[in-house]
Amino acid sequence: MDIRKRLGMGKSAVQSLSNIRKSLDITNTTKVRQMKSLVWPIATYGCEGWTQKRADDRRIEAFETWCFRRLLRVSWTQQKTNKWILETLNEEKQLL
16 A cells, blocks of 8 residues: 555544543653554554655654644644654654
């Protein structure tokens, strides 16, 4: 299956977890762990068969950052850097 379709399915999974993302009772660490266990397998299913190009690498990195931004409820208009997002969550880029 195409990388774009898989990442689109991953985005749908993130959006379906909106109750968890919006909950103030759940820590960001727990939200990140849930993201990694529930969403990333959907997005990367069949990745062994993908022929990756640089453009696909950028899409995957953008998807990962998009997921983290959704967890923190940070809009792209707030002009927070990707580095700031990762530092806030104490995370590193891992999906790629």
